[in-house]
Amino acid sequence: MTESDANRISDLLDVAATRAVPVLRGIVGDEKLLGARTPCSEYDVRALVNHLFQVVVQFQELAAKRDADFSAEPDYVGAGDDWADRFEAETRKLVAAWGEPGAEDGISGSMGMPARIVGAMALLDLTVHAWDLARATGAAFEPAPEVVEGLVPVVEKLAPTAREMNVFGAAVEVREGATAFERMLATTGRDPFAVV
Template sequence: MSEHAALIAPAAAAFSTILRGIGDTELTARTPCAEYDVRALLNHLLYWGPWLEAAGRKAPPPEVATGEAKAALVGADWLDAAERQTARLVDVFGTPEAWQGMTALGTTEMPASIVGDMVLGEFVFHGWDLARAIGRTVDVAPEAAEAVYASAAAMGEQARSMKVYGEEVVVAEGATTFERALGATGRNPAWTA
């Protein structure tokens, strides 16, 4: 939804703050995403960022020589690369136009608003993953929490069938909206490193 465009910049700013808190010794720390340590999660973000950007611009996907598993994108300059990529995603998805109409993520055509919600989710959910991995907390604005919860609930079954989300985690009664969003994506809000 194009009104979510206004949520992108604040979510990206919080995400960038988390990135800047990651030290070299923390790259091997495990994350709430069972298959990723911090380095692998950063690699995931750096790999898929250009695909999301292209979808937001309604442009062809990037030409890549290898898949995510074989990409080695977390070099000495990973922070600079991640911050530049974050800024590009804000430039694209911070405008309502990126959320309108149809687009393609790779070869899959879909509403552009779904891709926009993916970008917001990348900043919010993976920001939380990285923060937890390095023993920090992250504040999620109530509006962003509502948006990512609505998206996670709507996409839940399909995302689980595609192995994008884990099995839903039942959260405590009285859980916050963001905790419910985490649970909907298969994350345990109480996870610690």
């Protein structure tokens, strides 16, 4: 990602959240959907929502150069039917945190990585997991082109290490004419054309 006012992490997170929140709202109150399988084999819908919620909360800490705590994942979904409202509120806090002066500068928390890359990781989770949840629940989802454009080089850069850490699966071959987003999904180990 190159730095410019046009592609600040906070601006991209704002756009991504706008696309992600409706997907999560479509799940509220549907126990059958909450138990559905997702493209992330280790997560059903409920677990993936809880994971994404935790990412949105903890990456606020990383934006402020504080350490995040991923040692446990609270059950945000089980804490009440207003969880989608709370998720949306937390995404607004995430956008604000990464919009603070200096948030994209230097090294972020105990991750020991450039802050801008860490912010891009939050953007990646918000975008790719929204796609995972949409695929699992039959919701419509299309990421904004500027988000995909910002993420593609980050995904390519992180892919080898992410595969070693089992965060990404092995790259999947895609058909000719695949979109940039479909190719990016394939780089993370997802088959953009598979049926869940």
